[in-house]
Structure formats: structure tokens, C-alpha cells
Amino acid sequence: MKNFIEELEWRGMIHTIMPGAKEQLEKEMTTAYLGIDPTADSLHIGHLVGVMILKHFQMCGHRPLALVGGATGMIGDPSGKSQERNLLDEPTLRHNQEAIKRQLSKLLDFDSDAPNAARLVNNYDWMKEFSFLEFIRDIGKCITVNYMMAKDSVKKRFNGEGDGMSFTEF
Numbered sequence: 001m002k003n004f005i006e007e008l009e010w011r012g013m014i015h016t017i018m019p020g021a022k023e024q025l026e027k028e029m030t031t032a033y034l035g036i037d038p039t040a041d042s043l044h045i046g047h048l049v050g051v052m053i054l055k056h057f058q059m060c061g062h063r064p065l066a067l068v069g070g071a072t073g074m075i076g077d078p079s080g081k082s083q084e085r086n087l088l089d090e091p092t093l094r095h096n097q098e099a100i101k102r103q104l105s106k107l108l109d110f111d112s113d114a115p116n117a118a119r120l121v122n123n124y125d126w127m128k129e130f131s132f133l134e135f136i137r138d139i140g141k142c143i144t145v146n147y148m149m150a151k152d153s154v155k156k157r158f159n160g161e162g163d164g165m166s167f168t169e170f
Helices: 002-010 021-027 046-057 072-075 090-104 132-138 145-150 154-159
Strands: 033-035 064-070 121-123
Touching: 002 021, 002 046, 033 046, 046 064, 064 090, 072 090, 090 121, 145 154
Parallel strands: 033 064, 064 121
Antiparallel strands: none
């Protein structure tokens, strides 16, 4: 079995590493994820490096997760955007999720019985049951407005880049 860190170093795909990560990866099978925006039904060039790293991760005996950001896709995300993006309905979200999985299946093993078989998960599946009041009470209290305002993507939108920012995106 290949050593994941050594493989990435050999390929020039690693710059820094979190303390303890190498030891963890050598000790046991570990899970890592790549977040994927389901706004479209196709991966794009921006996904290439992340997907390649997941492929190497799996080839080295670890479990890759493809995390589809369905909840984010249904409400929007200001990160790196100058305008609010189109909001997805659930049928479009599911269509895009399945199309993305078909593409990823050409590189990642989702179907075997191997302990490190890839999994595709969608954060919409665990977020859809939250009511607005539950979210504000249980999650919203943990995130300050100061924290949100310090993000470059939020600052740019508030300072006139694009169409501003809706409450949904904020």
C-alpha cells in the first residue's frame, strides 16, 4: 500500500501539512472529504486537483467522501461570487447530485465492498429537517456577525461589488 503523504510529495501536490496528519494516516484508514457545489450537473476544471487527491487518498487505503453542498446550493453562497446565484429546487439538486456521482465514479470506487469504498453524501439530507427557529437558536448563536463581516467575500459584496447580498446568502 502506498503512503499517501509520500505520494503527494512525490507529485508536488503538497505544500504544508497539519501536525499529526502523517501519523494519523499511517496509523489507520482515515476519511477525508471534498466539498462540491451542485449548482451544475457537471464537474469543472476547478474540481480537478481535489478529485485527484481523493483518488490518491483511496488508492492509499483511505476512504474518500464527496460532499455535495445541497443545502448551500438551495440557499446560495457568497464565497467568491459577485452576484447571488440561482437557488436550486430539490429535483434539480438531486439530478445534479446523481450526474456528479456518475462523473466521480469514473475515478473513485463507490460500488465495491472494500472498507475504503467512496461515499457521496449531501448536506441537504441532514439540514432539511432544521426549522428556521432551530437553526437560529442552535447554530446561529455560534456565529457572530463580526465573524461573517470579516470574510472577504462578504466585505466585497457589502462594499458594492455585484448586487449586494441577500439575507439568505448572509
